[in-house]
Amino acid sequence: MACFIVPAMEAIVTTIATKIVKTREASTEISSSDAKAKVSENVKGHFSRKLSWLNKMLWGGSALLALEHVWHGEVVPWYPFLTAASDPESKAEMLHEMSTVGVTMAVLVTVTWIAMVVASSIIEKRADKIQPSETVKNEN
Amino acid sequence: MTLLVTVFAAIISSVVWYKNAPRDEMKVGTLALIYWGASLMWTVDAIFEYAELKEEYFSPAAADMLNDFFLGLTVVALGLIIWLVTLLIKDPKGVVKKALLSKKS
Numbered sequence: 001m002a003c004f005i006v007p008a009m010e011a012i013v014t015t016i017a018t019k020i021v022k023t024r025e026a027s028t029e030i031s032s033s034d035a036k037a038k039v040s041e042n043v044k045g046h047f048s049r050k051l052s053w054l055n056k057m058l059w060g061g062s063a064l065l066a067l068e069h070v071w072h073g074e075v076v077p078w079y080p081f082l083t084a085a086s087d088p089e090s091k092a093e094m095l096h097e098m099s100t101v102g103v104t105m106a107v108l109v110t111v112t113w114i115a116m117v118v119a120s121s122i123i124e125k126r127a128d129k130i131q132p133s134e135t136v137k138n139e140n
Numbered sequence: 141m142t143l144l145v146t147v148f149a150a151i152i153s154s155v156v157w158y159k160n161a162p163r164d165e166m167k168v169g170t171l172a173l174i175y176w177g178a179s180l181m182w183t184v185d186a187i188f189e190y191a192e193l194k195e196e197y198f199s200p201a202a203a204d205m206l207n208d209f210f211l212g213l214t215v216v217a218l219g220l221i222i223w224l225v226t227l228l229i230k231d232p233k234g235v236v237k238k239a240l241l242s243k244k245s
Binding site: 004007053056057058059060061062063064065067068071100101104105109112 | 142170173175176177181182183184185187188218219
C-alpha cells in the first residue's frame, strides 16, 4: 500500500547524514598534517562512501517499489496520492502495513549494509596488516 | 516473479561490477546496489505474503505471473534509466563535458 515510504524516509535521513559526514571528512583532511594518518585513511576508505552504499540501496529500492505501487494503482498522481488514504479504514490498514512491512524492509536493508561495512572493515584491516610488512620487504 | 526478475538483474550487474573492479568508471556498482535494495525489499514483501497465503503463494495464476513478469521488466528498465541518468550527470569519464565543449568551439 505504502510500505516504500518508510525506507524512503530513512533514505532522506541517511542522505543528510552522508552530506554532514562528507563535510567533516573534508575538513579533517585539510587540518591533518600527519602523512601516515592520511595513508591509513586512504586505505580504510571514507565512511561517507560506505554511507552512500546505504543511500543507493534505500533510494533505488524505494523508487522501484514506488513504481510497483503505481502499477497496482496504489499511488496516483493526484491528491491524496495514496488511494488508501482516501477512507479511514484503508488508512488504518495502510499505516499497519507501513509499521510492519515497511519497517522490516528498512531494517533488512540497514542490517545488510551493516554486514557490508563490517566485511569491508575486516578486509581493510587485513590489508593494513599486510602493507607494512610488504614495505619492509621492498626496502630490503 | 517481480522479485525473481530483480534478483537476476542484481546478480548480473554484480557480476559485471566484479569483472571490472576495482575500476568502476561505468558506475555499475550503483546499478547493482539499486537492484539489491529493491530485491531485499521485495523479499520482505514475499515473506509477509507467504505468511498470509501459505502454499498458495507458490502457485499463482498464469495471468498474475505474466503481469508480475511485465512489472519485473519495467522495474529493471526503471533501474537502468536511474543508473543512466546518474552516469550522465556524474560523467566519470568526462565524455559529456568533452562533447559539450567540442560543440561550443
